[in-house]
Amino acid sequence: MSVPDHGIISPAIHYWGSIVVLVSSENEDGTTNIAPMSSAWWLGRSCVLGLGSGSKTTGNILRTGQCVLNLPDDSLAGVINSLARTTGTSPVSDWKRGRKYEFVPDKWSKAGLTPEAADFVRPARIRECAVQLECELVHSTPLSGDLPDLKGVLSAVEVRILRVHIFETLRMSGYPNRVDPDKWRPMVMSFQQLYGLRDGKLEESVLARIGEEEYRGLTKSGVKKTLGEDDDELVVREFDGK
Numbered sequence: 001m002s003v004p005d006h007g008i009i010s011p012a013i014h015y016w017g018s019i020v021v022l023v024s025s026e027n028e029d030g031t032t033n034i035a036p037m038s039s040a041w042w043l044g045r046s047c048v049l050g051l052g053s054g055s056k057t058t059g060n061i062l063r064t065g066q067c068v069l070n071l072p073d074d075s076l077a078g079v080i081n082s083l084a085r086t087t088g089t090s091p092v093s094d095w096k097r098g099r100k101y102e103f104v105p106d107k108w109s110k111a112g113l114t115p116e117a118a119d120f121v122r123p124a125r126i127r128e129c130a131v132q133l134e135c136e137l138v139h140s141t142p143l144s145g146d147l148p149d150l151k152g153v154l155s156a157v158e159v160r161i162l163r164v165h166i167f168e169t170l171r172m173s174g175y176p177n178r179v180d181p182d183k184w185r186p187m188v189m190s191f192q193q194l195y196g197l198r199d200g201k202l203e204e205s206v207l208a209r210i211g212e213e214e215y216r217g218l219t220k221s222g223v224k225k226t227l228g229e230d231d232d233e234l235v236v237r238e239f240d241g242k
């Protein structure tokens with residue numbers, strides 16, 4: 001088998017590909033906020049969410065101990081794009097304002113989505129999503145705890161899945177408790193772009209209007225040096241032939 005040579009690269013983001021989740025969480029006034037995210041991984045009945053600590057969603061989950069993880073299929077790229085660069089937090093943080101985020105108190109109207117009551121938690125489920133996972137908070141911990149200036153900017157939030165709702169069309173025929181993977185078409189975000197399990201982009205991603213280098217500040221501490229952090233300069237120098 002012939003394989004290509006490797007070269008060193010220093011990406012500003014490590015979004016190698018993971019499924020898109022629409023997190024619903026309860027605001028202070030009892031309404032439900034919605035936020036797209038994709039840094040999520042699954043093991044047992046746990047899901048660990050990588051979230052900006054300052055986002056409305058993180059605050060809501062930590063305060064109420066609850067959320068719903070709604071999984072859109074690959075037909076909902078327009079919905080994700082309509083919610084990209086929005087936040088339920090007012091005023092909008094400097095970082096987000098610089099990347100053209102806007103405050104949207106009612107994300108349901110903005111995205112044309114329909115709330116459905118959940119069984120065990122207060123935030124609403126999103127009717128249009130093929131999968132809806134009612135969850136409770138288990139634990140939250142800051143990322144990059146060893147880097148004084150980055151500590152706590154991002155959080156790992158572990159939630160436990162309490163109840164699973166799926167479109168009946170996704171149920172594997174003859175099995176009460178199995179999803180048919182031939183029918184489930186998750187949406188995948190790779191380097192800010194949106195894909196399905198087919199070739200090509202679903203549509204141009206609104207999130208990707210944020211240049212990758214604008215995330216560089218989240219990957220490199222200004223205070224404490226880490227191994228490999230100079231690779232970005234090294235790679236650019238080599239790339240330019242200097």
Ligand SMILES: Cc1cc2nc3c(=O)[nH]c(=O)nc-3n(C[C@H](O)[C@H](O)[C@H](O)COP(=O)(O)O)c2cc1C
Pocket residue numbers: 020033034035036037038039040050051052054055056057058080083084085086087088089101189207
């Ligand atoms: C496709 C997509 C994936 C995203 N993935 C994440 C993510 O994994 N973690 C995160 O903190 N923000 C992610 N974001 C950005 C959040 O949506 C953004 O921080 C938003 O303002 C959160 O909304 P909130 O402040 O109302 O909670 C993603 C956005 C899009 C469009």
